[in-house]
Amino acid sequence: MEQKKPLNEQEKVIEIKGLYKSFGNYHVLRGVDLDLYKRENLVVLGKSGTGKSVLIKIIVGLLTPDQGEVKVLNQVVDEITYKELLALRLKVGFSFQNSALYDSMTVKENLIFPLIRNQKNLTKAEINSAVEEMLDAVGLLQTINQMPSELSGGQRKRIGIARTLILRPEIMLYDEPTAGLDPITCLEINSLINEVQERFHTSSIIITHDLTCAKAVGNRVAMLLDGKFERQGSFEDVFNTSDERVKPFYDYNFIQ
Amino acid sequence: MESKTESEKILTEEVKSPGKIARTFMTLYDVFQFMGRFFKEGFLPPYEGKELMKQCYDIGYRSLALISLTGFITGIVFTKQSRPSLAEFGATSWLPSLVGIALLRTLAPLLTSLIAAGKVGSSIGAELGSMRVTEQIDAMEVSATNPFKFLVTTRVLAATITIPILTFYTAMVGMLGALLNVSLSEGTSAKAFFQSSLESITFLDITASTVKAIIFGFTIGMVGCYQGYNSSKGTEGVGKAANSAVVIGMFLIFIEEVVSVQFFGLFRT
Numbered sequence: 027m028e029q030k031k032p033l034n035e036q037e038k039v040i041e042i043k044g045l046y047k048s049f050g051n052y053h054v055l056r057g058v059d060l061d062l063y064k065r066e067n068l069v070v071l072g073k074s075g076t077g078k079s080v081l082i083k084i085i086v087g088l089l090t091p092d093q094g095e096v097k098v099l100n101q102v103v104d105e106i107t108y109k110e111l112l113a114l115r116l117k118v119g120f121s122f123q124n125s126a127l128y129d130s131m132t133v134k135e136n137l138i139f140p141l142i143r144n145q146k147n148l149t150k151a152e153i154n155s156a157v158e159e160m161l162d163a164v165g166l167l168q169t170i171n172q173m174p175s176e177l178s179g180g181q182r183k184r185i186g187i188a189r190t191l192i193l194r195p196e197i198m199l200y201d202e203p204t205a206g207l208d209p210i211t212c213l214e215i216n217s218l219i220n221e222v223q224e225r226f227h228t229s230s231i232i233i234t235h236d237l238t239c240a241k242a243v244g245n246r247v248a249m250l251l252d253g254k255f256e257r258q259g260s261f262e263d264v265f266n267t268s269d270e271r272v273k274p275f276y277d278y279n280f281i282q
Numbered sequence: 283m284e285s286k287t288e289s290e291k292i293l294t295e296e297v298k299s300p301g302k303i304a305r306t307f308m309t310l311y312d313v314f315q316f317m318g319r320f321f322k323e324g325f326l327p328p329y330e331g332k333e334l335m336k337q338c339y340d341i342g343y344r345s346l347a348l349i350s351l352t353g354f355i356t357g358i359v360f361t362k363q364s365r366p367s368l369a370e371f372g373a374t375s376w377l378p379s380l381v382g383i384a385l386l387r388t389l390a391p392l393l394t395s396l397i398a399a400g401k402v403g404s405s406i407g408a409e410l411g412s413m414r415v416t417e418q419i420d421a422m423e424v425s426a427t428n429p430f431k432f433l434v435t436t437r438v439l440a441a442t443i444t445i446p447i448l449t450f451y452t453a454m455v456g457m458l459g460a461l462l463n464v465s466l467s468e469g470t471s472a473k474a475f476f477q478s479s480l481e482s483i484t485f486l487d488i489t490a491s492t493v494k495a496i497i498f499g500f501t502i503g504m505v506g507c508y509q510g511y512n513s514s515k516g517t518e519g520v521g522k523a524a525n526s527a528v529v530i531g532m533f534l535i536f537i538e539e540v541v542s543v544q545f546f547g548l549f550r551t
Contacts, residue, residue: 086424112426119424126421128413140425193425 030067030220033245037064039197039229040085045094047080054080056253058094062197067223067230069240071264071275072250078233079123081250082199085231086120087111099196116144119190119228123202125182127174127189134170137161137189144193160188163225164218180211184218191226198222198230204239216242237276249275316508323428324435333432337440345394345401345448352393353452357459360384365467374468375478381460382479386487390453392539395498398445399531403506406437407527410510411520419511434511438503445499446492453491490546497542498535505531 040062047055054077062068072078083089084096087103096103101114127136137157141148148156161167164184174182183203190198203219204212216239222228223243232243240247241261248258251271257264265276361381368374410433413419422429457479464470506527513523 083420088420088423112428115424115426120421122417122421124416126417128418128421129416130409140427143427144425189421189425 030241030243030245033063033066038062039064039099040231041095041097042081042085043095043097045081045084045096046092047077047084047089048092053253055091058250058254060248060255060258062229062231064229065223065227066245067219067232067243069232069234069244069247070250071234071237071240071247074235076250077253078250079201082120082201082231082233085199086115086118116193117195118197118199119193119195121183121187121190121198121200121203123205125174125186127177127182127185129174131174132170133161133166133172133174133177133185136174136185137192140189141192156192160192161185163191163221164188178211180207180214183207183215187218187222191222194226196228198228200230200232200234202233202235204234204236212236212239213242215239219243312512313508316511317504319430320435320438320504323431324439328431330432330436333436334439337436338444341398341402341440341444342448344405345398346451348397348401349394349448349452350455352397353390353455354459356389356393357381357385357456357461358463360389360456361460361463377464378460378470378475378479379482382457382483383487385453385456385460386483386491388539388543390456391449391491391494391498392535394449394452394495395445395502395535396532398441398448398499399502399505399535400528402441403502403527403531404524406441406503406506407510407513408520408524410434410437410507411513411523414511414513415516415519430511434507437507438500441503441506442496442499445502446495449491449495486546486549490542494539494542497538501534501538502531505534 038061040060042058042060045055045058045060046053054075058077058081060068060081070078070081080089084091085098085103090104098114099117101110103111103114106114127133128139131139134157137160138153141153141156157170158167161170164187166181166184166188169177169181169185174185177185187200187203200219203215207215219230219232219239220243223230232239234240244261246259247261247264248255249264249272251257257267257269257272265272267273361377364380365374365377368377368380410419413433419429419433422432457476460479461470461472461475464475465472509523509527509530513519515522
């Protein structure tokens, strides 16, 4: 798969400054600074437990920071009211690591659920058309009446992405989109992430351990080391180093 | 914005380890905060009418078969066990009144609530617990849906509405069981049986029974939702949530029964 190039976009959609987060005595984020530019795919890499998922949960207000500022679409997340936060969340899609599909609902109901709760004036025909369009976009129209338990891991990830996209978010946050999938399905998910960027003009943060995915989908890569983003830039900028904290990552993915 | 989000409380819970007394007070504080949020969210629009109806149907339907069977058998057994004692004093004619009062004042609310605590409480605890650990609640939150309003207020309200209805249903089925026993052993007619048993029931009995059932229903819904909504630690947490919903629910129902008997007793003298 071809490596993506950095964009020359200057408009920031997410700005994070001096972010700290601890759980008890466990200091996860220690002064994180990060910007996401419009229509950019930013890949966030880092070891397990370094706070990558915590970072995107802070962005959508599922967690609150101890210190620092997170600005999403020019709104400071922990300074707005709950009502404003709900409105902001409509513009920020979140694809969960384990898809988080509602297991008591069919695929169709999973997609309808966020739509009818947030766009109350839609007719039945408009709802059906939106659901079919999204399922078609992720290539799973045939699963419309299936239950989540009947789907494979890759299909569940795709449906999760479709459910998020149905609200037409401006920003997408992907939490380990290729984790636990076979290489072929990983390639399909990578293509889907790129298609989403192209077709829906989204800006995205992709959390992953998978360097093949990082190379294929990221316009820019940021590596979380010791609670901070010490290395950011193109794939080469980040991995062209003798830093012993970074090298094993590359070696494991491309040499082993 | 709230100072701490639900996900955060759960994550923090896993790394903090305060003493037993401090933990008890923290839990109590959490419970009161949870109840406060229920009253706040429950009365403010938008209302989740459709989900509320679905939950009422689910709770009623889930418990109906077991409640019917238990209520009917209780009616038969209670009548059979009470007759010899009344016969000693030549008071078997009081049997319908005794059955009516016993069923309505205590047996029906208590039986219904204990069965519902087992069936409904555990099911709510397990359902919300599994939704929490599989991030389905977070998924609702990030898709701009208030999960507390959608999942908790509807279930607590549904339990509060449905348990009183089920209580009167249990009392009725219990009376039918008692009638069967009385008819077979003494040949009493249905009309005479119901006339005698209903005559002894006062307005206070009906009020007390309704109030108790409302409180029991609220307790079952609240305990189940609290345990499930705040569950953590994966599948083990889901099991614990379901188990605690039943154990704590039943324990609180017994305490509430004792308190309400004392309270309504004040009006009977």
